[in-house]
Ligand SMILES: Nc1nc2c(ncn2[C@@H]2O[C@H](COP(=O)(O)OP(=O)(O)OP(=O)(O)O)[C@@H](O)[C@H]2O)c(=O)[nH]1
């Protein structure tokens with residue numbers, strides 16, 4: 001219907017191409033002054049009377065029966081009208097010419113407006129079709145999905161990740177699977193937390209022989225994961241529990257207790273597996289994997305609490321212990337992948353404590369001054385690597401309790417940070433190429449509020465400033481978060497680790513959270529996450545449809561050239577409203593749509609491998625939420641315009657024909673196509689007349 005009307009715009013008028021647009025509406029009981037002629041000879045469509053008289057009751061509903069002025073009919077009625085008397089006027093003889101007082105809208109302007117309207121309609125129609133298609137595709141593909149749950153049991157905590165795997169239909173990718181991270185219900189943690197993820201603390205390695213603690217660590221994660229997955233898919237969902245460095249470094253008896261008490265699925269993955277999972281996850285997130293033609297992948301530097309994973313593409317095959325060849329999609333990758341135990345942030349700090357203890361052999365283990373702790377700091381520290389025989393603390397806690405005292409000295413602290421295991425083991429391939437530095441690197445940059453552009457020297461500068469503060473000041477200078485006291489050490493540590501340990505320069509690294517998004521200015525990061533929100537596609541479609549109708553109404557008031565079909569749909573909106581102009585003009589019609597790409601915002605784990613499938617890693621995707629930012633208002637002046645035309649009709653229709661002096665009515669009628677300002681002044685005039 002809509003498009004029928006639009007094509008009507010292009011079909012020649014039934015009176016021939018050159019006849020003019022329809023005459024303005026002149027209702028019953030009025031004797032408008034058409035020049036000196038009377039309207040008597042104006043013929044109306046089926047609702048009109050053939051005896052030359054105007055219809056006795058015209059209402060806005062009948063507006064639709066109104067049709068273009070027909071000169072042939074006019075001639076007929078004209079001749080019959082002559083029998084009534086001479087004062088009946090008749091239109092000028094020219095066929096179909098508009099009464100002289102009605103200005104002819106410029107045809108080029110009308111053509112432009114029609115073209116704009118058609119393009120707008122086609123665009124909105126195409127958008128509707130696309131959104132509907134996406135909605136159907138998303139729901140359809142959801143039906144063919146498998147779900148996987150991965151527990152990343154790190155040394156500082158256990159995190160749960162839920163993935164929805166579906167077949168990859170994208171033409172430009174050779175990856176067989178698309179993975180989407182499901183993150184519903186993850187409440188944004190305090191600003192001190194670097195990642196919004198489902199996590200319980202402490203890590204498994206602190207829960208050996210502690211069944212209650214282990215249950216507390218796992219149960220909330222299982223319950224959250226169940227809520228992410230549709231009930232029908234629970235029985236086909238696979239759960240993988242991967243423990244990393246924290247558990248790797250445990251004694252065999254302790255790690256087997258954990259394996260026996262958690263799940264038969266629990267698996268302690270090797271450092272190489274942890275490295276390669278992280279690399280795969282990162283390069284999927286950054287769309288480097290499966291691309292055809294092959295894209296250069298990023299190296300991954302994943303700094304944990306206990307270990308550091310280094311993974312990068314390396315055509316040199318020298319060190320076979322760290323070589324890893326894999327095929328993802330249709331692309332082969334030759335990797336060097338290794339994990340350096342004890343290089344993690346927490347373990348490195350612990351090594352600094354061990355180193356200090358070694359320097360002061362006769363100091364009693366109860367107190368130790370540390371040059372990387374702020375002045376005024378005192379705190380209990382459990383050192384698991386300190387004693388030759390590790391003493392059992394309370395509740396199975398292992399380690400030697402030591403009281404650490406802040407004795408800040410930046411030079412000594414920097415030197416100490418260099419000694420913590422920094423150098424690469426012999427024979428290990430030196431990293432080369434571009435790297436994403438994630439996890440611990442990201443957390444340190446974020447702690448010091450550094451942007452991705454910051455250099456390693458900026459990190460040292462921030463670290464020195466932080467170390468010089470008294471503990472009471474330093475502690476409150478950042479939002480509450482774990483390990484605040486260790487960041488004076490962490491700053492020089494990550495710089496030494498990258499420069500002297502891995503021989504990596506500033507230009508080679510991009511600091512990222514690991515979700516594939518580089519660290520941008522924190523504001524941008526926050527703004528980005530808050531913008532992404534879900535919208536119900538049905539709501540979106542109905543909003544789009546309503547905005548289409550209102551847009552056409554607005555255009556119709558502007559162009560006055562809309563097909564009758566649309567005018568009619570606008571008129572009734574105001575037809576019965578005899579209230580004051582203000583209540584009609586305040587019809588609210590703001591529409592807000594937002595456009596944003598929803599990143600997972602959640603640190604992906606070391607990507608899982610499907611146990612049943614060949615050892616091929618899954619990869620991760622993120623979902624695009626369709627929301628566009630525009631605000632669409634029907635302009636009050638256009639409502640003003642349609643209201644006044646309605647009021648014209650209404651005042652005329654409610655038997656106030658006598659009220660209108662014929663001249664003013666025709667003038668107002670004829671001015672319908674003039675500017676709205678004129679019209680509103682005419683409206684004001686007419687009100688005054690009424691008074
Ligand atoms: N301030 C702060 N530190 C964090 C946060 N998340 C992690 N960290 C620290 O960053 C370091 C690395 O954290 P993770 O990557 O989670 O370490 P992990 O996976 O538990 O350790 P591994 O078992 O070695 O992989 C740890 O020392 C944490 O203390 C956070 O949200 N805020």
Ligand SMILES: [Ca+2]
Pocket residue numbers: 154155244304305
């Ligand atoms: Ca980790």
